[in-house]
Amino acid sequence: xxxLGQRFTTGIDIDHALVAKFAEFSGDLNPIHVDAVVAREFGxxxxxxxxxxxxxxxxxxxxxEIPGPGAVWLSQNVEWLQPVxxxxxxxxxxxITEYSQGASLLTLAVCAVNHDGTKVMQGQAxxxxxxxxxxxxxxxxxxxxxxxLTGGSRGIGATIAAxxxxxxxxxxxxxxxxxxxxxxxxxxxxxxxxxCHLVRADLTIPGQGTEDLIALGPCNLFVHAASADIGTVRIxxxxxxxxxxxxxxxxxxxxAAMELVRLVMPGMVEAGHGRLIFMGTSALxxxxxxxxxxxxxxxxxxxxxxxxxxxxxxPKGITANMVSPSMIITDLTKNxxxxxxxxxxxxxxxxxxxxxGDVADAVRYLASDGxxxxxxxxxxxxxxx
Numbered sequence: 334x335x336x337l338g339q340r341f342t343t344g345i346d347i348d349h350a351l352v353a354k355f356a357e358f359s360g361d362l363n364p365i366h367v368d369a370v371v372a373r374e375f376g377x378x379x380x381x382x383x384x385x386x387x388x389x390x391x392x393x394x395x396x397x398e399i400p401g402p403g404a405v406w407l408s409q410n411v412e413w414l415q416p417v418x419x420x421x422x423x424x425x426x427x428x429i430t431e432y433s434q435g436a437s438l439l440t441l442a443v444c445a446v447n448h449d450g451t452k453v454m455q456g457q458a459x460x461x462x463x464x465x466x467x468x469x470x471x472x473x474x475x476x477x478x479x480x481x482l483t484g485g486s487r488g489i490g491a492t493i494a495a496x497x498x499x500x501x502x503x504x505x506x507x508x509x510x511x512x513x514x515x516x517x518x519x520x521x522x523x524x525x526x527x528x529c530h531l532v533r534a535d536l537t538i539p540g541q542g543t544e545d546l547i548a549l550g551p552c553n554l555f556v557h558a559a560s561a562d563i564g565t566v567r568i569x570x571x572x573x574x575x576x577x578x579x580x581x582x583x584x585x586x587x588x589a590a591m592e593l594v595r596l597v598m599p600g601m602v603e604a605g606h607g608r609l610i611f612m613g614t615s616a617l618x619x620x621x622x623x624x625x626x627x628x629x630x631x632x633x634x635x636x637x638x639x640x641x642x643x644x645x646x647x648p649k650g651i652t653a654n655m656v657s658p659s660m661i662i663t664d665l666t667k668n669x670x671x672x673x674x675x676x677x678x679x680x681x682x683x684x685x686x687x688x689x690g691d692v693a694d695a696v697r698y699l700a701s702d703g704x705x706x707x708x709x710x711x712x713x714x715x716x717x718x
Contacts, residue, residue: 403463551600
């Protein structure tokens with residue numbers, strides 16, 4: 334980002350070798366440039382440097398500094414006010430007088446002065462800032478760093494924790510109440526030689542414990558796998574008159590996600606690298622089960638948030654994606670009858686239900702260097718339904 338009035342300055346010593354080299358390159362062998370005797374005959378105390386040498390210095394500054402590699406020089410007007418002589422020390426300054434970020438155009442005031450402070454040249458340049466259409470892929474991280482994981486003490490989250498540890502991440506595991514279960518997951522993480530930080534936080538209450546994450550330092554991966562129990566509330570039986578379940582899902586699924594992203598985002602922005610991954614549901618893209626409106630409304634809102642994160646943080650090297658599995662046998666589906674699960678498995682093209690490992694593998698991919706161009710996507714793990 335540039336600012337009006339911002340200046341860039343460079344200096345150059347004008348010597349005989351430089352003038353001779355430029356004369357040979359350009360073919361301008363006018364004797365006042367290369368012959369001191371002739372220069373004096375024309376009234377100059379020393380050989381006169383080619384004016385285009387200073388233009389070449391402007392070209393160097395535009396191409397290497399302001400705005401730098403990829404820049405296209407659109408126009409230049411120059412007024413030479415005084416001769417530049419061999420032996421002069423010249424200082425060239427470019428000052429931003431106009432900047433259009435949308436058009437990537439810069440207007441630069443040009444000024445050159447000699448070692449006596451005498452202005453020898455002035456003018457104006459217009460430059461288009463270059464844009465690398467193929468931009469270098471983000472550098473691979475030598476160290477995986479810290480992954481923060483919600484909902485990691487059970488089901489999908491526990492499997493994700495183990496996979497991330499296997500891939501080299503230390504894990505900060507957010508759990509609500511069952512420390513003993515969380516310790517078992519921590520042991521799984523530690524079995525891969527990684528650290529596991531247990532952070533007790535109640536995501537059903539805003540700010541309840543999440544501030545403890547700040548002490549752990551920056552992270553480069555955040556996975557939001559926490560979810561309230563789905564529950565069922567039929568709209569045609571007065572669901573809208575009771576907001577408790579709706580509020581619960583909104584808090585755990587959306588507000589907690591936003592709160593945690595606010596905590597991890599500054600470190601990711603500073604590092605120029607980060608991954609944000611959220612759990613969705615295949616019901617986002619199909620007819621939902623009856624009674625799922627509190628759960629599904631929150632997931633749709635979360636998906637909208639993920640898409641916005643992808644757009645706004647992508648330029649900062651941070652990607653945001655969602656993984657949406659179909660039915661999985663976890664605590665969240667404990668109230669689904671076994672017969673219904675069996676029917677679901679039989680009608681699936683791969684003849685089974687999704688497994689926590691399927692989700693963990695998708696998270697592993699999205700967290701990898703190979704997914705640097707995957708952003709704002711919702712990966713549906715449905716087996717083909």
